Amino acid sequence: MPDIEFSKKVIAAVDDRTIYFNSVVLPQLLEKYRLIHTCVKNLIEVLVQKSIIKPDPYKLEKKISGVEIIPNEPYLDTERSLVIGTRLSDYEAILDFVCTYYKFSVENTGFNTIKTFVEFNNTFNWHSFTPASSSPNTKGFAILFNEAKTGAPPLTANMMNDNITKCDNTTKEINLLLKELSDFQKEVYKAFVRKDIFDHPKFNSEKAAESIEAEVAEIKKIFPAIANKQPFYTALIEEIAREDLSPNKLELQDKLLKRLEIQNQKTEKKKKKIDSKESLMGAVHALSGLGPQLQTVMEKINENHNLLQAENQTFFDKLAHALRKAFNISEPSVIYTVNITDNTTGTITRQKIDIQLFLNELERRIKFYNSFSLKHLPGYQKIENNPSEKILEFLNKQLAEAQKLLVQITALDSFFKEAGSSETKRAIKGLKMELTTMKNTIVNSNQHRVDYVSLIEEEAQMKKLGIDNE
Known part of the structure; x- marks a missing residue:
C-alpha cells in the first residue's frame, strides 16, 4: 500500500515550501521583471526621442488581461520601424501588466503559465543582441538600437548598453527561478495526489500495494473524480508509485525530502x-x-x-x-x-x-x-x-x-x-x-x-x- 507516513511528510514539506516560494522566491521574481520593465522603457524612450520609432497611438486602448506571446514573424525592411515599434510597445505593456497586476504565487502560476512566461521572455534574445540574429524581433530591434546609438552622447550610449546587459542577466535569472518553480510544481502535483486520492474512500490501498503498475492504475481510476480538470501526468504518477513501492524507495524518499527542504533559512532572512x-x-x-x-x-x-x-x-x-x-x-x-x-x-x-x-x-x-x-x-x-x-x-x-x-x-x-x-x-x-x-x-x-x-x-x-x- 502507499507509504502513508512518507505521504504525510511530503505534504507537510510541500506546504512549507509553498509558503517559502510565495514569501521569498516569487517576490524576487517580481522585482526582476520590474527591472526589465524599467530597462525596456528606457530603451523605448531613446528610440522615440530619436524618431526611430513612433509611440504606439493605440497603446492606451489595448486591454492587457494576461501574459501573451509577442509575434516574431518576419517583416519587410521598409516596415521595420513600425513593426518593431508596435511589438516593443506590446512587450512593454505586458511587462507593465506583470509588474502592476499579476499575482505571483504557487497557486496562480502553474505549468502552462510558466511555459507562457518562458516564451514571453524569449521575445528578444538579449544575450545575442545583434543585427545578425536569426530572430526577426531581435534582429530588427538591434538594427534600430544601433541607429539610436550612432552619434548619441557617451552617457546615452552607455545607458543603452547597460540596459541591454541588465535585460540579458535578469532574463537568465528569471528563467532559472521559473525552472525552480516548474520543478516544485511537479511536487505540488504529486502532493495533491497523495493527499486527495490516497484518502479517497474508493481508493483501494491493498490493490495498489501489489505493484507499481497497480498503484498507477488505482490512481488513474480515482483521478477524474477529484482532479478538477487537471491533466493526468503519467510520468509524475509513476514517480509516486516508485517512491512507494520500488526496491530503492528509501533512497528515492530521502532524495525527495532533501529537495523539499528549505535551505539556508537563516541566510535568506539576513x-x-x-x-x-x-x-x-x-x-x-x-x-x-x-x-x-x-x-x-x-x-x-x-x-x-x-x-x-x-x-x-x-x-x-x-x-x-x-x-x-x-x-x-x-x-x-x-x-x-x-x-x-x-x-x-x-x-x-x-x-x-x-x-x-x-x-x-x-x-x-x-x-x-x-x-x-x-x-x-x-x-x-x-x-x-x-x-x-x-x-x-x-x-x-x-x-x-x-x-x-x-x-x-x-x-x-x-x-x-x-x-x-x-x-x-x-x-x-x-x-x-x-x-x-x-x-x-x-x-x-x-x-x-x-x-x-x-x-x-x-x-x-x-x-x-x-x-x-x-
Missing part, C-alpha cells in the same frame, strides 16, 4: 534585511527614468511656446527680438496662466508659469535625474552611501516634486492645446504619451518605495513579537 536598501535604491533608479522623458517634454514645450510667440509677434516685436539677440540681451519674461486641477478634490486653481524659468527648471532636472541613472555614476553612489532613512527622505521629497511637475506639465499641455489660432492648434505637439510614461515611472518608483516601507514595518513588527531576523 538577505531580506539587506535587500530592503536594495529595494529603496530600486525606487531611486526607477525615478531616474524621468530624465530622458523630460528631455522630450522640454523640447515639445519649447516648440509649442515658440509657435505661440511667432503667431503673436508683430513686426516691431520681431525687430526687438533680433536686436536683443544681437546684443546678447535676455528676453522679457513670458507668463502663461494655466489651470491646475487638484486630483484629490477636483478643484481648479489658476497658476502663473514663467515659461523660461520653467524650461530652465526642466533642464536642471534632466541633468539631475541623469546623474544617478546608472549604478556606477558618482550621483548614484553618493545617494547609495547615505543611511536608508536619509535615502527614504530624499526619495519622498523627489517623488512629491516629480508629482508636482507632472501636474504643471499636464496643465501646460492643456493650455497649449487651447491657445492660438486653429492653424496653430494643429501644429501644437501634444504630451499625452509622455505624460502617461512619466506617470508610470513615478508609480513604479513609488511601488519600490512602498515595498521598502512594508518590509521595514514587517521587521519592526517581528521585533515586537520577539522574532529576530538575524
Whole structure:
C-alpha cells in the first residue's frame, strides 16, 4: 500500500515550501521583471526621442488581461520601424501588466503559465543582441538600437548598453527561478495526489500495494473524480508509485525530502534585511527614468511656446527680438496662466508659469535625474552611501516634486492645446504619451518605495513579537 507516513511528510514539506516560494522566491521574481520593465522603457524612450520609432497611438486602448506571446514573424525592411515599434510597445505593456497586476504565487502560476512566461521572455534574445540574429524581433530591434546609438552622447550610449546587459542577466535569472518553480510544481502535483486520492474512500490501498503498475492504475481510476480538470501526468504518477513501492524507495524518499527542504533559512532572512536598501535604491533608479522623458517634454514645450510667440509677434516685436539677440540681451519674461486641477478634490486653481524659468527648471532636472541613472555614476553612489532613512527622505521629497511637475506639465499641455489660432492648434505637439510614461515611472518608483516601507514595518513588527531576523 502507499507509504502513508512518507505521504504525510511530503505534504507537510510541500506546504512549507509553498509558503517559502510565495514569501521569498516569487517576490524576487517580481522585482526582476520590474527591472526589465524599467530597462525596456528606457530603451523605448531613446528610440522615440530619436524618431526611430513612433509611440504606439493605440497603446492606451489595448486591454492587457494576461501574459501573451509577442509575434516574431518576419517583416519587410521598409516596415521595420513600425513593426518593431508596435511589438516593443506590446512587450512593454505586458511587462507593465506583470509588474502592476499579476499575482505571483504557487497557486496562480502553474505549468502552462510558466511555459507562457518562458516564451514571453524569449521575445528578444538579449544575450545575442545583434543585427545578425536569426530572430526577426531581435534582429530588427538591434538594427534600430544601433541607429539610436550612432552619434548619441557617451552617457546615452552607455545607458543603452547597460540596459541591454541588465535585460540579458535578469532574463537568465528569471528563467532559472521559473525552472525552480516548474520543478516544485511537479511536487505540488504529486502532493495533491497523495493527499486527495490516497484518502479517497474508493481508493483501494491493498490493490495498489501489489505493484507499481497497480498503484498507477488505482490512481488513474480515482483521478477524474477529484482532479478538477487537471491533466493526468503519467510520468509524475509513476514517480509516486516508485517512491512507494520500488526496491530503492528509501533512497528515492530521502532524495525527495532533501529537495523539499528549505535551505539556508537563516541566510535568506539576513538577505531580506539587506535587500530592503536594495529595494529603496530600486525606487531611486526607477525615478531616474524621468530624465530622458523630460528631455522630450522640454523640447515639445519649447516648440509649442515658440509657435505661440511667432503667431503673436508683430513686426516691431520681431525687430526687438533680433536686436536683443544681437546684443546678447535676455528676453522679457513670458507668463502663461494655466489651470491646475487638484486630483484629490477636483478643484481648479489658476497658476502663473514663467515659461523660461520653467524650461530652465526642466533642464536642471534632466541633468539631475541623469546623474544617478546608472549604478556606477558618482550621483548614484553618493545617494547609495547615505543611511536608508536619509535615502527614504530624499526619495519622498523627489517623488512629491516629480508629482508636482507632472501636474504643471499636464496643465501646460492643456493650455497649449487651447491657445492660438486653429492653424496653430494643429501644429501644437501634444504630451499625452509622455505624460502617461512619466506617470508610470513615478508609480513604479513609488511601488519600490512602498515595498521598502512594508518590509521595514514587517521587521519592526517581528521585533515586537520577539522574532529576530538575524
